[in-house]
Amino acid sequence: MIKQILGTALIAVLGIILVMNMLNMNKESSTNEYDVTGDTEAEGVAIGPPGSSGLEVGELSPDFELKTLEGETIRLSDLLGKKIMLNFWATWCPPCLKEMPEMQEFYDEHGDEIEILAVNVTGSEKNEQAVHDFIDEYSYTFPILLDTAMNVSDEYKAITIPTTYFIGTDGTIQHPRKAGPMTYEFMEEMLEELN
Known part of the structure; x- marks a missing residue:
């Protein structure tokens, strides 16, 4: 019974870590901006x-x-x-x-x-x-x-x-x-x- 509880808890923790990593990857990819102009004042x-x-x-x-x-x-x-x-x-x-x-x-x-x-x-x-x-x-x-x-x-x-x-x-x-x-x-x- 204890093994089942620990196994379920481990799977839940791994699931949470996976979800957090996916959210972090989405956040990073949506906020990266690159200046390709060389002009720091450029909007475009x-x-x-x-x-x-x-x-x-x-x-x-x-x-x-x-x-x-x-x-x-x-x-x-x-x-x-x-x-x-x-x-x-x-x-x-x-x-x-x-x-x-x-x-x-x-x-x-x-x-x-x-x-x-x-x-x-x-x-x-x-x-x-x-x-x-x-x-x-x-x-x-x-x-x-x-x-x-x-x-x-x-x-x-x-x-x-x-x-x-x-x-x-x-x-x-x-x-x-x-x-x-x-x-x-x-x-x-x-x-x-x-x-």
Whole structure:
């Protein structure tokens, strides 16, 4: 009888230890966060492996050609001579959603002074229709480009989204990339500093 009680107690203790270990493993896996940007101030969502801080100031912006939501083709090199804000984003990215209303306000106020190209990392979306539905729901009017193969996102090393580059009239990157959501004030400051 004592052996049965000790055996049952031992099984109960082992069961409790097993449950505690499983709970601890779940807790650890749900709270681990890794900064892949190298920027301790960055807010965003990682969509790729670490290894780069993005394109450098002074580098020529890699040319690309992407379709817009409306089916038009935009080639970056066709915009040479204009100031450009190149933003990488996704519908499932909370920091991206946080900055988009301010991007719309900025576009409404300064759209004649700077080209805003919002490149959706479409290859990471549920489907392309999700992008259309999102833009329609919030009535954003700045150009939305679809990076379905994610080649442009890769070339610009947009491993954290949102990521934004500011390109000058000479086609070069003129400021360090901005990883994380932008404010209206930040966008105005960048516009004033672009040439």
